[in-house]
Amino acid sequence: MKLLEQSYITPVGYRDFPFAYVYDGSGLTDATTYQDIQIPLQGDSDFILRHIAGVTNVVNTAALGGKWNFKGHSRQYAIGNQSTGIVAFPNWPVVPEKKFAYNESIWIDLYNVLRGNNACSGTPVYFSSIAFFGVKRFRDAAGYRTQQTNYRYKEMTQRWEFSLTINQPAYATGTTTPNPPQRFIQLMDNFDFELLRISIGQNGSTGTLQTQDFSVTLYDPNMHQLSNNPIPQGYFNTGKPTPQTQPAYQGCFPVPSLVYPAGSSITMDVTSLLCPAQVPQTYDVSFEGIWRLPC
Amino acid sequence: MSPSSKLLLNPYAPPAYNGFNDASPLGFIDVDFTYPYDVTLTANQFLRDQSISTTNDADFSWRGIVSAFSTGPFNIRFADSQGYHISNGMIVSANILGDAASPFPVFPEILIPAGGRIGIDIQDTSGNTNVIEILCRGVKRYRINQGA
Numbered sequence: 001m002k003l004l005e006q007s008y009i010t011p012v013g014y015r016d017f018p019f020a021y022v023y024d025g026s027g028l029t030d031a032t033t034y035q036d037i038q039i040p041l042q043g044d045s046d047f048i049l050r051h052i053a054g055v056t057n058v059v060n061t062a063a064l065g066g067k068w069n070f071k072g073h074s075r076q077y078a079i080g081n082q083s084t085g086i087v088a089f090p091n092w093p094v095v096p097e098k099k100f101a102y103n104e105s106i107w108i109d110l111y112n113v114l115r116g117n118n119a120c121s122g123t124p125v126y127f128s129s130i131a132f133f134g135v136k137r138f139r140d141a142a143g144y145r146t147q148q149t150n151y152r153y154k155e156m157t158q159r160w161e162f163s164l165t166i167n168q169p170a171y172a173t174g175t176t177t178p179n180p181p182q183r184f185i186q187l188m189d190n191f192d193f194e195l196l197r198i199s200i201g202q203n204g205s206t207g208t209l210q211t212q213d214f215s216v217t218l219y220d221p222n223m224h225q226l227s228n229n230p231i232p233q234g235y236f237n238t239g240k241p242t243p244q245t246q247p248a249y250q251g252c253f254p255v256p257s258l259v260y261p262a263g264s265s266i267t268m269d270v271t272s273l274l275c276p277a278q279v280p281q282t283y284d285v286s287f288e289g290i291w292r293l294p295c
Numbered sequence: 296m297s298p299s300s301k302l303l304l305n306p307y308a309p310p311a312y313n314g315f316n317d318a319s320p321l322g323f324i325d326v327d328f329t330y331p332y333d334v335t336l337t338a339n340q341f342l343r344d345q346s347i348s349t350t351n352d353a354d355f356s357w358r359g360i361v362s363a364f365s366t367g368p369f370n371i372r373f374a375d376s377q378g379y380h381i382s383n384g385m386i387v388s389a390n391i392l393g394d395a396a397s398p399f400p401v402f403p404e405i406l407i408p409a410g411g412r413i414g415i416d417i418q419d420t421s422g423n424t425n426v427i428e429i430l431c432r433g434v435k436r437y438r439i440n441q442g443a
Contacts, residue, residue: 008314079328086363089394096434194303255308255312256305
């Protein structure tokens with residue numbers, strides 16, 4: 001029998017990279033039920049689904065009939081209630097993982113939609129997204145990037161602290177036209193850095209950032225996006241609201257970890273979800289990981 | 296550490312996010328699946344010998360219980376497909392709290408045959424109408440066609 005505790009082994013001939021398919025539900029209509037919403041894969045690789053975050057931001061509360069369901073690669077439901085769905089959770093692990101081939105789609109049902117939003121005085125700013133976290137699985141022969149460091153090294157814990165200031169609201173002044181994302185860069189100026197997780201706090205606050213003030217598209221060192229749409233910050237923020245409280249979405253990203261070689265950058269496009277009266281806001285972003293020190 | 300010897304698992308992430316190796320028994324493939332049980336109890340109602348029927352396509356390996364939703368406290372007792380109760384008495388709902396990411400474990404797993412049932416006795420203790428959803432998480436265990 002194979003041991004569950006054994007470290008995960010990617011099939012021979014393949015390599016895995018972290019990725020999230022993000023479904024943006026802002027275009028849905030509240031109090032409506034949708035079945036068979038299609039989320040097509042990008043077509044460049046297989047996708048291995050490992051957990052789903054944020055369904056609670058797209059459907060109503062359990063008491064008011066908000067429910068959901070989803071289908072695996074053969075369009076078979078993963079949950080038994082095929083016509084009524086089940087109560088939504090902030091985080092739904094998929095164990096064992098589900099594999100979707102490169103040309104397939106993820107399908108979801110949403111019952112009694114209620115889009116999560118930041119209620120500004122004018123048009124609400126929606127953060128109603130569902131993130132399907134997992135890995136893209138590429139063939140070695142595809143020549144995709146490796147995660148290796150080309151020198152002997154020892155590991156040392158390291159955190160890159162980044163001050164993030166958002167100075168624009170979600171919509172351009174006086175309109176409902178979304179402002180474009182702002183790009184922020186943290187240079188890896190010394191050694192290779194293995195990124196393990198990201199914590200985000202609001203400047204001056206005692207606990208982690210719990211509101212969806214912005215969403216993020218993270219890039220790998222070769223400027224490949226790690227999600228097809230921006231991910232609301234709470235879905236991957238590993239900071240704790242209080243010492244006794246776990247992060248609401250129990251997120252951790254990127255998984256597996258990602259190596260940024262010396263001279264490269266952690267690049268993120270930040271999409272503001274703030275109301276006009278809230279800007280500017282400053283946040284403390286902590287990129288936690290491992291330095292690979294030459295030895 | 297040599298440049299090529301490192302497995303890039305994320306030690307900060309839960310094991311499920313890093314992935315579990317395929318632990319399906321030889322000749323089978325396990326697929327993530329959840330059987331829900333929805334019920335609305337009247338005040339203090341006690342329903343005995345309820346069941347979640349499993350589908351005919353695959354055995355179900357039952358690994359966890361999630362008390363997904365209720366409008367009040369309740370007591371519950373589960374049985375396997377042979378009617379064998381897995382507790383000597385009713386379990387107070389407060390003692391099976393959890394969520395989808397940290398379910399109440401069923402360990403070792405219980406195999407429910409295809410077309411079988413999970414037995415349930417359930418009793419409202421709130422004194423009011425109680426809307427309840429219980430999830431039985433686990434895997435469907437499909438037999439792989441071995442050919443002729």
